[in-house]
Amino acid sequence: MAGPALPRSLARWLTPGPGDGPAALAGAVIAVPVVSVLLAAIFLGGGEAWDHIRSTLLVPYLGGTVGTLVLATIFMLMFAVPAAWLVTMHEFPGRAAFEWLLILPLAAPGYVLAYAWGDLMGVGGPLQTALRDMTGWAARDYWFPSMRSLPGLAFVLASGLYPYVYLTARAGFVSQSVCALEAARSLGASPLSSFWNVALPAARPAIAAGLALSLMESAADYGAAEFLGVPTLTFGIVRAWKSFGEPAAAARLAVVLLVLVVGLVMAERWSRGRAGSQQSSTRWRTVSRTRLGGVAGWLAAAFCLTGFTIGFVLPVSRLVWRALETQESIAPVGEALKNTLILAGAGAAFAMVLALVIALAGRGKGPGAAFARLTASSAYAIPGAVLALGALVVLGGFGLTLTGLVPVAALAWVYASRFTAAGAEPMVAALDRAPASLGQAAQSLGATPWRRAKEVDLPIALSGASAGALILFVESLKELPATLMLRPFNWDTLAVRAHAYATDERLAAAALPALLITAAGLIPVILLSWRLSHARPGEAA
Amino acid sequence: MIKDTLSARGVSRRYDDTTVVEDVSLKLKPGLITALLGGSGAGKSTLLRLFAGLEPVDAGEIWLGERALSKPGMTIAPDKRHIGLIFQDFALFPHLTAEQNVMFGLKALGKEAATAEARSWLERLDLTARAGAYPHELSGGEQQRVAIARALAPKPAAILMDEPFSGLDPALRSYVRDAALEAVRAAGIPALLVTHDPLEALESADHVAILKSGHLLQEGPAEEMYLQPRSADVAAALGPVNVMMADEVPAGLIDVPAGSQLVVRPEGILVEDSSPSRAQVVASQLSGGMTRLVLDMAGRRLIALVPRAGAPGAGHEIGIRLDPALSFIFPSAQV
Numbered sequence: 052m053a054g055p056a057l058p059r060s061l062a063r064w065l066t067p068g069p070g071d072g073p074a075a076l077a078g079a080v081i082a083v084p085v086v087s088v089l090l091a092a093i094f095l096g097g098g099e100a101w102d103h104i105r106s107t108l109l110v111p112y113l114g115g116t117v118g119t120l121v122l123a124t125i126f127m128l129m130f131a132v133p134a135a136w137l138v139t140m141h142e143f144p145g146r147a148a149f150e151w152l153l154i155l156p157l158a159a160p161g162y163v164l165a166y167a168w169g170d171l172m173g174v175g176g177p178l179q180t181a182l183r184d185m186t187g188w189a190a191r192d193y194w195f196p197s198m199r200s201l202p203g204l205a206f207v208l209a210s211g212l213y214p215y216v217y218l219t220a221r222a223g224f225v226s227q228s229v230c231a232l233e234a235a236r237s238l239g240a241s242p243l244s245s246f247w248n249v250a251l252p253a254a255r256p257a258i259a260a261g262l263a264l265s266l267m268e269s270a271a272d273y274g275a276a277e278f279l280g281v282p283t284l285t286f287g288i289v290r291a292w293k294s295f296g297e298p299a300a301a302a303r304l305a306v307v308l309l310v311l312v313v314g315l316v317m318a319e320r321w322s323r324g325r326a327g328s329q330q331s332s333t334r335w336r337t338v339s340r341t342r343l344g345g346v347a348g349w350l351a352a353a354f355c356l357t358g359f360t361i362g363f364v365l366p367v368s369r370l371v372w373r374a375l376e377t378q379e380s381i382a383p384v385g386e387a388l389k390n391t392l393i394l395a396g397a398g399a400a401f402a403m404v405l406a407l408v409i410a411l412a413g414r415g416k417g418p419g420a421a422f423a424r425l426t427a428s429s430a431y432a433i434p435g436a437v438l439a440l441g442a443l444v445v446l447g448g449f450g451l452t453l454t455g456l457v458p459v460a461a462l463a464w465v466y467a468s469r470f471t472a473a474g475a476e477p478m479v480a481a482l483d484r485a486p487a488s489l490g491q492a493a494q495s496l497g498a499t500p501w502r503r504a505k506e507v508d509l510p511i512a513l514s515g516a517s518a519g520a521l522i523l524f525v526e527s528l529k530e531l532p533a534t535l536m537l538r539p540f541n542w543d544t545l546a547v548r549a550h551a552y553a554t555d556e557r558l559a560a561a562a563l564p565a566l567l568i569t570a571a572g573l574i575p576v577i578l579l580s581w582r583l584s585h586a587r588p589g590e591a592a
Numbered sequence: 593m594i595k596d597t598l599s600a601r602g603v604s605r606r607y608d609d610t611t612v613v614e615d616v617s618l619k620l621k622p623g624l625i626t627a628l629l630g631g632s633g634a635g636k637s638t639l640l641r642l643f644a645g646l647e648p649v650d651a652g653e654i655w656l657g658e659r660a661l662s663k664p665g666m667t668i669a670p671d672k673r674h675i676g677l678i679f680q681d682f683a684l685f686p687h688l689t690a691e692q693n694v695m696f697g698l699k700a701l702g703k704e705a706a707t708a709e710a711r712s713w714l715e716r717l718d719l720t721a722r723a724g725a726y727p728h729e730l731s732g733g734e735q736q737r738v739a740i741a742r743a744l745a746p747k748p749a750a751i752l753m754d755e756p757f758s759g760l761d762p763a764l765r766s767y768v769r770d771a772a773l774e775a776v777r778a779a780g781i782p783a784l785l786v787t788h789d790p791l792e793a794l795e796s797a798d799h800v801a802i803l804k805s806g807h808l809l810q811e812g813p814a815e816e817m818y819l820q821p822r823s824a825d826v827a828a829a830l831g832p833v834n835v836m837m838a839d840e841v842p843a844g845l846i847d848v849p850a851g852s853q854l855v856v857r858p859e860g861i862l863v864e865d866s867s868p869s870r871a872q873v874v875a876s877q878l879s880g881g882m883t884r885l886v887l888d889m890a891g892r893r894l895i896a897l898v899p900r901a902g903a904p905g906a907g908h909e910i911g912i913r914l915d916p917a918l919s920f921i922f923p924s925a926q927v
Contacts, residue, residue, distance in 0.1 A: 228681055233670065233683070234679065238671075238743075242671075252685075252687040
């Protein structure tokens with residue numbers, strides 16, 4: 052099979068279609084911010100700020116990011132993988148609900164969880180107050196775990212991002228042939244040993260993919276780190292630009308962060324290795340879940356409930372409580388909401404245009420489209436702060452300042468650069484699912500390539516576009532560091548407003564915008580969980 | 593060493609309100625391959641899963657020799673049964689090489705002995721060169737052979753095969769099947785081969801059992817089943833048949849009591865020019881080594897398989913008679 056495929060794809064590379072030029076241009080638009088950061092880091096020199104940062108701050112920044120990622124990895128693996136295994140292979144009280152409830156923490160961005168957890172665990176928070184009331188101690192009489200620490204940051208990020216690991220682990224378990232597990236049992240392996248020796252290794256690449264995704268998000272976090280006072284690379288990038296006014300120094304920090312992200316991507320690739328994870332032939336049989344009776348069943352339910360409570364119930368209900376406590380600042384939120392909708396809408400619209408251009412170029416398979424898809428999926432891994440920095444470097448190069456429409460366009464560009472992959476990939480997938488003969492039929496009926504793209508491929512691609520557009524919109528809306536760096540003067544979005552209030556210790560005022568962001572984030576998450584419960588490979592015979 | 597018989601005694605299995613297997617008793621004797629034949633939804637795979645302990649019985653019992661494996665409310669786990677399984681999708685562990693797959697069930701031997709044992713199995717199945725390959729790097733036939741080696745290597749007390757050959761390229765199928773079943777037979781243990789292909793059942797099994805809608809219709813040695821079916825269903829399950837009600841049988845062909853039905857295998861229709869029963873040849877085509885005739889006899893369509901040499905062409909009128917050994921009369925009016 053591999054034999055004839057290679058020459059054909061080669062031939063395709065040598066004969067670009069009419070859509071490839073625009074697709075390559077779209078790829079370039081996506082790539083410019085990150086490329087300009089790299090160029091700035093190499094050619095602009097670091098200045099005095101860089102010397103200072105390198106000698107006193109680089110190690111804490113790097114240590115903060117790496118330490119957070121390592122701890123978050125441990126937290127997420129300890130919860131998400133067993134939870135996915137319980138939910139896919141066992142029957143216990145509440146299992147069907149947990150299957151989708153466990154995804155909900157994705158709705159709230161890390162900074163929102165950080166505000167809530169910082170408040171919950173703080174000296175004046177409900178937990179410590181209750182402890183003091185019960186014991187009669189004063190605040191100095193006891194030790195209490197602090198959220199404003201590296202473990203606290205890792206905990207907060209992990210509690211919101213574990214669903215990525217849960218989702219891919221679950222998919223990894225579901226897509227395994229149940230027969231392989233039964234074969235293991237028939238060869239004398241106990242249920243635990245079949246999990247450890249068969250299910251887990253086979254799901255490892257899927258788990259690694261989810262872990263890589265959540266770690267990239269963790270590395271990109273700015274808001275939670277700043278709020279909890281943990282120095283990280285992303286925090287450093289924003290600060291180098293904001294406090295030192297040194298884009299070049301920020302760019303050098305960004306390169307360190309990029310190396311880390313590329314390392315994550317490579318580690319994920321490497322983890323796939325040569326061993327396969329999928330059955331080469333697939334025959335699905337109804338997953339017959341093992342019933343966990345009595346105490347075991349309730350323990351499983353309690354385990355899942357713990358993760359859901361930590362990632363969603365506790366922080367969200369704390370914010371709701373805080374928002375209800377006060378009637379403060381409803382009007383300013385209206386203004387911020389409008390700004391958010393404009394900026395996120397512009398970003399999503401621009402990203403969708405780029406995504407369409409990419410998807411329609413030879414159904415996302417032509418050389419230009421392949422280049423654009425590669426840059427888009429790479430840019431997806433790059434922290435917003437880095438891309439914003441790149442945009443600032445480009446604007447600076449052209450002598451443009453953040454006035455008038457320039458910042459709106461720049462933000463739309465950065466959002467699109469980061470999130471186009473989320474719009475393009477579903478469209479390419481929709482086109483992939485449609486039989487290739489559709490295009491050939493159109494051709495045989497005398498349709499020009501242009502007409503074929505417009506009347507055949509476009510409607511098919513759009514069928515996969517709505518979910519992608521929604522994700523783009525919500526991701527743009529949640530984005531904090533890039534928005535903070537590029538927003539027009541006095542234009543606060545919900546995220547910026549929430550962050551400003553929270554860092555001013557006005558959590559009651561931050562609660563409402565934070566909840567609005569979370570509510571918007573819930574829409575794609577609910578859509579995702581709906582799909583999950585309606586299409587289950589391996590469940591339908 | 594005397595091997596034990598694996599037997600089902602009156603087992604039933606229900607899902608919600610549907611009974612999938614109903615009161616089935618079947619003995620799998622050591623050294624014999626028993627084919628379990630039936631259409632889709634007949635309950636074949638479920639019966640196999642009951643034998644394997646992958647599902648509990650709702651009624652009846654499963655025994656291996658003198659040891660009860662399943663009773664209502666008691667199911668010995670699959671890993672405690674020592675029964676080998678071979679699946680249609682082979683179910684090789686994707687993260688393990690061919691050799692590691694075979695070694696999986698040999699843990700008790702210790703690493704060195706397990707490696708040696710696995711290698712000898714791979715050699716027996718002509719897979720030595722592929723020992724280090726991962727499942728996705730193997731062809732379908734190779735995967736199949738690894739699955740057989742993996743199932744047989746721990747010297748199981750019985751082996752159960754769920755449509756193990758239907759995923760294979762038809763051109764390779766009989767070659768792979770012969771090699772695989774040779775190894776199974778050599779193990780001298782009870783073997784169950786679930787299949788929906790009557791030809792496969794007849795060609796490769798010693799014993800055939802026919803399941804329909806969860807009921808065991810008939811079981812016996814393969815040849816006996818083919819030549820002495822107890823019902824039209826059994827006859828039809830083992831290969832194509834012509835079925836006619838008594839009043840549809842053209843006069844002079846054979847006497848069929850009123851209310852009974854006639855079931856004739858295509859090769860049971862013989863061309864005999866002197867016969868007074870005349871038929872028109874509508875179509876005449878090669879079918880493997882034989883010629884397949886579509887006949888019209890007084891408005892009835894009949895299918896006949898006749899030797900290629902001297903087979904009549906389309907448009908001819910011929911005389912036919914029935915081979916009594918391949919023509920069956922059943923009292924039931926139901927097909």
